[in-house]
Amino acid sequence: MTKCESASERNPVAVKRKLIEVSIPLDAINKQSAREKSIRHGHPSTLHLWWARRPLATARAVLFAQLVDDPSVREDEFLAEAREKGYEDPEGWVGHRIKQERERLFDLITRMVDWDNLGDEALFDAVRAEIMKSTNGNPPAILDPFAGGGTIPLEAQRLGLEAHASDLNPVAVLINKALIEIPPKFAGGEPVFPGATGTRTDWPKATGLAEDLRRYGEWMRDAAQKRIGHLYPKAKLPGGGEATVIAWIWARTVTCPNPACGIEMPLVRSWWLGKKKGKEAYVVPRVVDRRIEYEIGHDPKLAPEKDNDGSVGRTGAKCVACGTAVPLNYIREQGRSVGLGRALMATVAEGNRSRIYLEPTVEMVTAAEVSEPDELPSGSLPSNPRDFKTPNYGMFTFASLFTNRQLTALTTFSDLVAEARARVVADARSAGLPSGLRLEQGGDEAEAYADAVATYLSFPISRMANKLSAICSWDSSPKMESVRGLFARQAIPMAWDYAEANPFAGSGGDFAEDVAWVERVLDRLPSGEPAEAVNADAAARSYSGVLISTDPPYYDNIGYSDLSDFFYVWLRRSLRTIHPDLLGTMLVPKSEELVANPYRHGGPDGAKEFFESGFEHVFAHARETATDDYPITVYYAFKQSETDDRGEASTGWETILGSMVRAGWTVTATWPVRSELGNRMIASGTNALASSVVLALRPRPADAPVTDRRGFIAAMKRELGPALRELQQGGIAPVDLPQSAIGPGMAVFSRYAKVIESDGSEMTVRSALTRINEVLDELLTEQEGDFDPATRFAIAWYRSNGYDAGAFGDAENLARARATAVSAMERGGILSARAGKVQLYRPVDLPDDYDVTTDQHTSAWEALQHTIRIQETKGIPAAGAFLHEASRRSDGAVDLDLVKELAYLLFQVAEKNGWTKDAISFNGIATSWSELLDSGRTAAPVSTAATLDFDALDE
Structure with missing residues (x-):
């Protein structure tokens, strides 16, 4: 961008980029997602078991970033602001303001994803206001057509959005109804159980419904104890x-x-x-x-x-x-x-x-x-020897998985659901509610309320069955x-x-304990905007008027329908008269389930074809009514790679990318989201794998051009470089950089109708991913040219030797080629040269009394190594103060952006060489970079700069 050129002048018809297509505070999101694994009481995942749920924190952040504009769309506004204030460097001001606004949004997301802040209504009012501002006061309705455990629809509702959930699986639909559809219908109502209100007058959200669940649950337990207590x-x-x-x-x-x-x-x-x-x-x-x-x-x-x-x-x-x-x-x-x-x-x-x-x-x-x-x-249990082992030993039916005493207990509690419902109807009518329509007919009075209480009473039976x-x-x-x-x-x-x-022991498998688990969830649900959860096939339902955010099945990882039958047979026994349409089949529907199940589709090849064609059909169908206003978001579980005669790949990952591209979508971003922390992933040797990847996609124009391999690579080199810088500046951890870079790389590949290889064939997704990784490696290597001579030497020496010793002659030749000398770097404290050997100092071996303010020639290498030493021994505040001092020297300040860039580059080198401890150190610096800068500003006074210092203006 020239100094006077605005965004509208460069591209007058450009689509407004959303935050998710540029940068998100991935580390903060992933930390909270990992933390959620240890949160139990009141967490929606404890309502009813479901497999491979996405963390609430991730879904909340993704939805927000999917709707909120990236600050770069405000370039014109910031440029006018710079001109009005008469700045000599309006381009610098625009960049500063974009960064400043991004950091403000990042702070909002960071606070929003924290579980402890879910009750902060002022915070969520600010979050909702930000969404309204970016959507002109008319945010789109959100749909998850593979709703599963309900995470995405629930978080959409929490953000004040109109939420729609659908799933082919009746168990999933019931979970979604319990999370998003039923609570708003009865929000603010008092409990109807006699004497339950006591002196309390305020029953916000679904707390009245939760109280009735507890009371009628106690009645069920007491009734069951009278009938079958002698068996225990x-x-x-x-x-x-x-x-x-x-x-x-x-x-x-x-x-x-x-x-x-x-x-x-x-x-x-x-x-x-x-x-x-x-x-x-x-x-x-x-x-x-x-x-x-x-x-x-x-x-x-x-x-x-x-x-x-x-x-x-x-x-x-x-x-x-x-x-x-x-x-x-x-x-x-x-x-x-x-x-x-x-x-x-x-x-x-x-x-x-x-x-x-x-x-x-x-x-x-x-x-x-x-x-x-x-x-x-x-x-009967399915014929699936991978996931179901009991048929090998004569246990062929769901009933055979239980002892007779367990069957007696579960049938007794199931029968009591209907009796409890009858009591709720009588008590609700005594409290003044008219009978009204049933819940499935859209009612919201006595009969419907009793259906709602009965629905929640069936969930503790599912929880109990899991331990009984x-x-x-x-x-x-x-x-x-x-x-x-x-x-x-x-x-x-x-x-x-x-x-x-023992279901009456007050321990695992106890009915009253399981009622309490469900009650705690219901008590905390947002109960906001009315929502809808329906039973529908994603391939057949309408996508008109909704924006998709979805977590579809993961290729062949999980057979949801087969597994959920374990719960369905008991839920149906309790609720088939309450949800007759939803629970009308004997078992969960399976033939249309979009899972690559080799036992159902004639082997791996048939399963792959079924999944690929089905997935493509779903997203082609969704493409028909898609708009350019917002990207859709899709989660995919990134699986360990398999090796075949064409090399190493992840079949499911390639399949889903290929299906989306063929269905008419352009990938605009990919973000690895984890429920494990980054350092743990590195230490376990699986740093290239994420728990799942979130993809942002926009519709590809019908008249998209065709290009050849050379044109594709040239476009990637032009666009992936700036995108790489943006990712690094946005705080993406080095461990997540390769997966994140797939987004801008696939954005180039998928904007074309097709890419033609040199032999005339169409380029595959696998080939495109290989080219993206090659270009990424080139770009990271090219960044070496930005560094000072000593740092360029150290990078090259580290790439060959790590922190081990090498021959002096090799080192001297390498140094001369980079316009420096080993002796100069030895005096500078980068390395030792003794007995014909040269060795880079490890951070732990650097002197504790090093003073960056008196060192006349601090290289980026030195600054990074000392930052690692200080952070790992004294903590982030001390390391931040060191960086602050290094950047404020009047006689040659250290460029902190280059120090951060170096951490990314060295992580790549360490990771490829299997130097795990080094990789953790480099990843730790880049991941905590924002915190380092913030703590540095707090720890040290701001010195006067000769030129306009945009960072100082923020303080």
């Missing part, structure tokens, strides 16, 4: 007295194939019950009269060790009586033909802030001998000693020994 007797303690049983620990059994033995041998993964120091407990099996008896051991010296812990593993089992090795094939055949048996190994009772482990008794075994209920949930199945195991770790939930991952595994929870 208290345990008699050895010294007298009784204690509530938390769980019973069972072992599956199979007849030993050794004819000379033939006992019912236990199949046990681990004998351990509790590993808390000083309170160790474990099961000791003993053979008595050709049967196994179980005792409890406490002596740590006799405790199971790794080589003798349990009796079954990945390859087979071992009989505890005769030592016969039993292959898994035999166990599977026995399970399928006659079924596996079971034996009680231990009873876990509640002690005084501890667990009491008791040996099995006849009374406890007898209490579990319950007849199968008359009405069981129907449905015969696939749940016992967690013996010192901090837990509790029942594990079934879905530790997105699969139903086989459990050899299992823990049967």
